[in-house]
Amino acid sequence: MAKPKVLVTRRVPQECLDLLKPHFEIEHYNKQTAIPRKLLLKSVKDKDGLLCLLTDKIDSELLAAAPRLKAVSTFSVGYDHIDVPACKARGVCVTNTPGVLTESTADFTWALLMAAARRVVEGDACMRGGKYKGWDPLMLLGTDVFGKTLGVIGFGRIGQAVAKRAAGFSMRVLYYDTRRAAPALESALNAKFVPLDDLLRESDYVSVHTVLDAGTRHLLDDRAFSLMKKSAYLINAARGPIVDEGALVRALKSDKIRGAGLDVYEREPKMAPGLASCKNAVLAPHLASATLETRMRMGVMAASGLIDGLVCKARSPYSVDA
Numbered sequence: 001m002a003k004p005k006v007l008v009t010r011r012v013p014q015e016c017l018d019l020l021k022p023h024f025e026i027e028h029y030n031k032q033t034a035i036p037r038k039l040l041l042k043s044v045k046d047k048d049g050l051l052c053l054l055t056d057k058i059d060s061e062l063l064a065a066a067p068r069l070k071a072v073s074t075f076s077v078g079y080d081h082i083d084v085p086a087c088k089a090r091g092v093c094v095t096n097t098p099g100v101l102t103e104s105t106a107d108f109t110w111a112l113l114m115a116a117a118r119r120v121v122e123g124d125a126c127m128r129g130g131k132y133k134g135w136d137p138l139m140l141l142g143t144d145v146f147g148k149t150l151g152v153i154g155f156g157r158i159g160q161a162v163a164k165r166a167a168g169f170s171m172r173v174l175y176y177d178t179r180r181a182a183p184a185l186e187s188a189l190n191a192k193f194v195p196l197d198d199l200l201r202e203s204d205y206v207s208v209h210t211v212l213d214a215g216t217r218h219l220l221d222d223r224a225f226s227l228m229k230k231s232a233y234l235i236n237a238a239r240g241p242i243v244d245e246g247a248l249v250r251a252l253k254s255d256k257i258r259g260a261g262l263d264v265y266e267r268e269p270k271m272a273p274g275l276a277s278c279k280n281a282v283l284a285p286h287l288a289s290a291t292l293e294t295r296m297r298m299g300v301m302a303a304s305g306l307i308d309g310l311v312c313k314a315r316s317p318y319s320v321d322a
């Protein structure tokens with residue numbers, strides 16, 4: 001019997017391809033950049049499965065171009081790039097990579113927070129630029145992290161893992177989510193549920209970990225920045241459009257907030273005009289899950305999602321609506 005045909009839309013870890021190879025006839029766009037939309041639409045025509053990335057929009061246009069498609073597996077935990085109801089209506093199952101990138105993403109959130117608060121990038125530039133003239137009591141002064149208040153927006157797996165690490169810095173932890181966590185979890189993480197505005201007013205570090213949907217788009221806007229402390233930092237390793245990036249640039253430039261650590265952008269890979277010149281922002285290119293181990297685990301899980309859907313014809317434990 002002929003093997004199901006799948007399209008892999010980007011270079012991925014070898015472990016992912018090794019898992020797929022015995023089961024599928026693979027067309028691989030083995031490049032470092034996103035597959036052009038036109039080519040994507042053409043390539044899915046005869047495919048049963050699709051292993052895609054967050055840079056590929058899976059919408060009704062794509063579904064119409066892929067009459068045989070039965071499974072979409074995204075190499076990401078986020079799936080805001082996929083029209084899940086449209087897939088469901090067409091009987092296409094959708095899987096993602098939950099859980100395996102929680103800890104690495106939480107680690108990187110802290111890397112951004114620490115780098116922003118302690119001006120690590122400016123210090124690095126100072127050394128490389130030959131500008132260090134010897135120890136100076138007032139040089140590149142940052143902000144304390146220990147003992148401060150961390151506000152976590154979105155208290156899912158990653159938000160909780162970020163909150164857990166705050167104990168090591170003796171921080172007070174506030175969180176906001178649409179649903180309150182169980183009391184046992186709150187006390188294990190020493191986290192207090194508060195309304196969003198209170199979190200914004202009281203936190204020294206506001207860290208975003210919510211999903212992107214209609215309710216969270218531009219959740220952090222001019223109004224939100226005006227509520228934050230002038231000494232506060234915004235950290236975003238979730239999704240760019242949760243933050244109104246123009247408003248963030250205004251807040252950073254007018255000292256409405258002290259700084260930011262960003263891994264994601266509203267119009268990736270572009271940045272809002274003016275952001276690149278904000279010295280008080282630490283900017284990373286969507287790296288939060290970028291460790292060898294995590295990307296390998298994501299690849300294995302993404303491949304398993306396709307195998308579940310197309311070979312085992314079983315409901316995958318990684319289904320997004322499981």
Ligand code: DGY
Pocket residue numbers: 054075076077078079101238288289
């Ligand atoms: C995801 O998985 O959604 C991240 O943004 C990339 O790791």
